[in-house]
Amino acid sequence: MKIKSVTGREILDSRGLPTVECEITLDDDRSVVSSVPTGLSTGDFEAFQLRDNDKKRYFGLGVLKAVKNINKKIAPLVVGKKPSFSDADKEMIHLDGTDQKSNLGANAILAVSIAVAKAESLVQNIELYELISNKLGIKEPKLPIPMFNILNGGLHASNGLCFQEFMVMPSKQVSFKKSLEMGVKIYQHLKLLLFDAKHVVSVGDEGGFAPFFTGKNGLPDLEAFDYLIKAIKFAGFSEKDVKIGVDVASSQFFDDEEGVYSFHAHEVDPEELIEFYEKIISKYPISYIEDGISPMDFGAWKLLTKKLSKKVQIIGDDIFSTNEALIKEGIKNKIATGSIIKPNQVGTVSEALKSVDICRKNNFGIVVSHRSGETIDTFISDFAVGANSSHFKGGGCARGERIAKFNRLLRIEELLS
Ligand code: PGA
Ligand code: ZN
Numbered sequence: 001m002k003i004k005s006v007t008g009r010e011i012l013d014s015r016g017l018p019t020v021e022c023e024i025t026l027d028d029d030r031s032v033v034s035s036v037p038t039g040l041s042t043g044d045f046e047a048f049q050l051r052d053n054d055k056k057r058y059f060g061l062g063v064l065k066a067v068k069n070i071n072k073k074i075a076p077l078v079v080g081k082k083p084s085f086s087d088a089d090k091e092m093i094h095l096d097g098t099d100q101k102s103n104l105g106a107n108a109i110l111a112v113s114i115a116v117a118k119a120e121s122l123v124q125n126i127e128l129y130e131l132i133s134n135k136l137g138i139k140e141p142k143l144p145i146p147m148f149n150i151l152n153g154g155l156h157a158s159n160g161l162c163f164q165e166f167m168v169m170p171s172k173q174v175s176f177k178k179s180l181e182m183g184v185k186i187y188q189h190l191k192l193l194l195f196d197a198k199h200v201v202s203v204g205d206e207g208g209f210a211p212f213f214t215g216k217n218g219l220p221d222l223e224a225f226d227y228l229i230k231a232i233k234f235a236g237f238s239e240k241d242v243k244i245g246v247d248v249a250s251s252q253f254f255d256d257e258e259g260v261y262s263f264h265a266h267e268v269d270p271e272e273l274i275e276f277y278e279k280i281i282s283k284y285p286i287s288y289i290e291d292g293i294s295p296m297d298f299g300a301w302k303l304l305t306k307k308l309s310k311k312v313q314i315i316g317d318d319i320f321s322t323n324e325a326l327i328k329e330g331i332k333n334k335i336a337t338g339s340i341i342k343p344n345q346v347g348t349v350s351e352a353l354k355s356v357d358i359c360r361k362n363n364f365g366i367v368v369s370h371r372s373g374e375t376i377d378t379f380i381s382d383f384a385v386g387a388n389s390s391h392f393k394g395g396g397c398a399r400g401e402r403i404a405k406f407n408r409l410l411r412i413e414e415l416l417s
Contacts, residue, residue, distance in 0.1 A: 001123045002027050003078050008070025010063050013373040014401040018063045022111035024119045034114035036107050036344050037371035040155045041249045043318030047347035050105025066108035074112050083119035089350035106347030113348045114379050132386025141385045143176040143413050144392035147245050148183035151224050152204025154249050156372050159212045163221050164249035171243045176413045187397040190231035205372040207396030218265055225284045245288030254294035270300035281311055288313045295319035301335035309337050322346040324354045331362045338365020356387045369393035374401040378408035385412050
């Protein structure tokens with residue numbers, strides 16, 4: 001069975017801004033569709049998202065150039081061939097010829113890469129997660145522990161919270177169905193608490209609530225943790241059942257010239273920020289800190305890991321950007337205990353798999369993640385299961401583009417049982 005056509009298209013993401021969709025039709029007229037997400041707190045090492053920069057359309061954020069690259073340059077590489085994402089990725093990387101995919105655009109390349117993978121699983125008559133696990137030589141695909149981002153801050157909410165994501169997760173692996181129910185229960189109880197305190201209960205980019213906290217000793221982030229604890233208890237769980245994870249996204253408040261973090265009214269150096277983490281870890285049941293230090297502050301990552309990795313997972317997102325070489329460097333220098341994996345940070349499914357492989361071989365944590373600007377594509381759910389990712393970041397318990405991924409995980413759990 002061969003690929004009959006490849007069509008790129010400009011569609012909208014969950015923020016109502018343009019992104020790339022790719023549709024592949026096979027010789028027998030079966031078709032698959034993929035679409036790619038967009039991050040807001042992006043790292044400097046991420047693959048290049050090609051935008052039109054035509055201010056007359058969508059504030060310059062149109063993706064017609066990327067779409068044209070799919071239709072005119074990439075389609076001829078794959079049309080008439082058997083779907084193989086490994087082969088397509090190699091050819092696209094070669095045609096692009098740059099480190100960050102700045103010619104064709106990583107948004108164009110990834111949309112095709114995912115669509116070809118979907119077509120490949122269709123032709124092989126296997127589930128997408130099986131295609132991923134087969135590539136990695138994993139015999140038993142398994143469901144990840146979900147982390148629910150139930151309070152949004154930072155760039156995702158503009159509500160005065162410095163930390164970007166306040167997440168809750170089951171403390172140990174239970175069925176995904178049960179985990180989801182737990183997340184929803186805490187989420188709905190948090191809503192009631194916020195409502196009672198006359199906070200707005202509208203949600204941020206990732207589906208968590210985005211209230212404006214005025215703060216405890218001038219630190220709204222501490223008030224956010226207090227709300228999480230209250231919601232966990234109100235929902236009938238204990239600190240033993242549920243843990244808290246936080247994506248600090250600290251590059252957003254790091255001044256790389258001065259080497260300090262502007263944390264609300266305070267300017268703190270990395271040592272002081274790490275002391276602050278030690279304090280909150282001793283007070284709240286935190287088991288996960290992501291991007292606690294900025295990628296531009298490499299030395300402090302080592303200190304963070306040395307001081308806190310016995311108590312919590314230290315996960316790098318922007319600093320690794322799903323890049324195999326950067327992850328290798330991080331493992332060698334012991335600067336974290338695991339990496340976020342976001343296929344669109346690197347631009348092909350094959351390269352995201354290489355990053356997973358290097359983590360697996362070194363016993364480094366793997367956390368597959370969505371982006372803040374998402375679509376209803378559920379590829380990352382299959383990717384997380386196929387890659388045996390220990391945790392999964394899919395957002396809060398609302399917004400269709402987040403729920404679509406959780407619902408796909410429910411279906412996969414059924415298929416695996
Ligand atoms: P982003 O945020 O998708 O806006 O980059 C998600 C994250 O930092 O994990
Ligand atoms: Zn992050």
